[in-house]
Structures are given as C-alpha cells and as structure tokens.
Amino acid sequence: MLSREDNQLLTRIEPGTPMGALFRRFWIPVLLAEELPHADGDPVRVRILGEDLIAFRDTNGEIGLVQKNCPHRGASLFFGRNEHGGLRCVYHGWKFDCTGRCIDMPNPRWSGAGEPAESDFRHKVSATAYPTIERGGLIWAYMGPPEHRPAPPDLEFTLVPDSHRYVTKYPLDCNYMQGMEGELDSSHVSFLHSALHPGSNGLDRVVPGQNLLELTARDGHPRFTVLDSDSGLVIGASREVGDGTLYWRITQWLMPCYTLVPGDPNGTLLCQIRIPIDDHHHYLFRLRWNAFRALPEEEVALYRRGGGF
Numbered sequence: 001m002l003s004r005e006d007n008q009l010l011t012r013i014e015p016g017t018p019m020g021a022l023f024r025r026f027w028i029p030v031l032l033a034e035e036l037p038h039a040d041g042d043p044v045r046v047r048i049l050g051e052d053l054i055a056f057r058d059t060n061g062e063i064g065l066v067q068k069n070c071p072h073r074g075a076s077l078f079f080g081r082n083e084h085g086g087l088r089c090v091y092h093g094w095k096f097d098c099t100g101r102c103i104d105m106p107n108p109r110w111s112g113a114g115e116p117a118e119s120d121f122r123h124k125v126s127a128t129a130y131p132t133i134e135r136g137g138l139i140w141a142y143m144g145p146p147e148h149r150p151a152p153p154d155l156e157f158t159l160v161p162d163s164h165r166y167v168t169k170y171p172l173d174c175n176y177m178q179g180m181e182g183e184l185d186s187s188h189v190s191f192l193h194s195a196l197h198p199g200s201n202g203l204d205r206v207v208p209g210q211n212l213l214e215l216t217a218r219d220g221h222p223r224f225t226v227l228d229s230d231s232g233l234v235i236g237a238s239r240e241v242g243d244g245t246l247y248w249r250i251t252q253w254l255m256p257c258y259t260l261v262p263g264d265p266n267g268t269l270l271c272q273i274r275i276p277i278d279d280h281h282h283y284l285f286r287l288r289w290n291a292f293r294a295l296p297e298e299e300v301a302l303y304r305r306g307g308g309f
Helices: 004-011 018-023 176-184 186-192 212-218 297-304
Strands: 027-032 044-048 051-057 063-067 081-083 086-088 102-104 132-135 138-142 165-172 223-228 232-240 246-254 258-261 269-276 282-289
Touching: 004 018, 004 176, 027 044, 027 051, 027 165, 027 269, 027 282, 063 086, 063 132, 063 138, 086 102, 165 297, 176 246, 176 258, 176 269, 176 282, 186 232, 186 246
Parallel strands: none
Antiparallel strands: 027 138, 044 051, 051 063, 081 086, 132 138, 165 282, 223 232, 232 246, 246 258, 258 269, 269 282
16 A cells, blocks of 8 residues: 555646656647537637646647636636637637737737737737647647657557547546556456356356456456566466466556556457546546457447447
8 A cells, every 4th residue: 555645646746746747748638639620619628637728729720728717817718719720818809829829919008018009019928838739539738848848649549540449538536546556457357347147248168368257257366467668567467267277467557647458359459548637537538449450330339338348
C-alpha cells in the first residue's frame, strides 16, 4: 500500500504539482475528433488537468484550445461565436484565433486602456492557448513549456486507416491512477470477467490462444512477473491451466497513462488512455484497432455496447 504522501504525489495533477508538470510534457488526448465535427461549429467545454478550457474548430478546420474566460472582462468564450477564423466573445466582440491571438477588437475605446480606436492594442492582448493536433480519431493537446514540446504521437493506432479503428471515451468518477492500477491487475479477470456458472459461456475446452475467460477462471491466483522497459513496465501474470501448461496474460504500461491489455485472437488490439480531468476524475479513451484489416460492423457494434474482452 502506498503512503498517503506517495498517493497524493501520484494523483494530484493540477497546475503546480509534480505529476501535473509531468503530464504537461506529453501530448495528451483531450477530445474525440467527432466532438468537433464541423468547421465554425459550436465550441465545446473541456476540463483537463484541472484547467477549464474551450475547444473549437475554425473555418479552416484547425482546432483551437483556449482559456475559458475572455481576457478582457472574463465572459465565457463557450458562448462565443465561432466565425471567420476565430472565436468572438459575445460581450464586447473581441475575437481570438486558434493560437490565442486577438485578431479583431471592434471597440478598443472601451478596452479600459484608454486606447484610441485606431490603435494596435489588440496586438498586445492574447488568450492562453495550447497547441493541438488531430490524429487517430483524437484531438491531442500539448500543455507544457513550448521549448520541451515533443514530436507528435505516432503510436500504431494513430497510423492505421479510420476503418481499422474504433475510438470511444468515458468520464469516470475516480482518479486516473485508480483506473490504471485496476487495468494492469490481471488477477481481477478471474472474478470480475468470469461466468457465474462454469461452462455457461460455452467455453469448455482449453484451446491455446482462445477461450481466454475460461483459462483465467481455472486459476484465480496468478503469479506476477514485472519487467522494466524503456517506456514503462511489462507485467506478466501466469496461471496453471492443467498438464503443466501455463497461460500468460501480458499487460503493458506506457508512461504516463497508457495501458495495453491483451487483445483477441483475431488480431484486434486494445489500448486505454486515462487522462485526468482533475485530482478526482478522469476520462478513459478506449481504442481498438487492427493493423491488417478493417473492423467488421458486428465487431464495432459489440464495442459500442461495451462488450468485447
């Protein structure tokens, strides 16, 4: 068990915390691409890493992620008009592009700075904005120091055609570490994912690479082996399934919040990304993909219902 101090160190992610600083050194998903489907569409509220932000897709299809409140008088930009390459505050009409630049200020006399209407005061004003990219069915943001911005993510699921991938997102009422810790713990599979009555799921035979629920149900006491990797951990859980045969279930952790759990025999893989909303809530981005074939509609329908092991 972690000490109270270590637990707080790992789970507090708001600005000014060590883990908050770590998360901000990575590109992280903040939205599904489908949540901003249209250029000049409605803005979307985003709360991520303890910050309240507004996302919008501009006229050119670029994604903006800016501070929630207009830097002028604090009106919420969620109610702004997304038009002609920027988000216009409904209070005084100040307009900001995807980089946070003020690109139009129709009323500088009333800016509170005593500036004449013909001044360039708008060039002195900006909103906090974070760089974004759209990749793999997700909208990603980098919220850290500009000088440390890494290369965009090129994980396999970001590289396959859209038809080979299914992406969804859930808000969860626990911190990201609670979710990730349960995901990497293969011992729970023997109970949480087992059938109430042995054999009722039709998995009566042990076939290598198949009938995984049956294999995990036969031995509820896996033995764990943990290996360090360059990017995190590889965690193996072995179970005895008879005749001296071991079934190994392998999970992987990729810093800071990615887990890869065993896929299915047809080659579809599963990655889960847990992004903190704040210290006590997080989003689970769940991605399933197959590098070699499109996902059939019946498989996607199963995932939409929350099924699929």
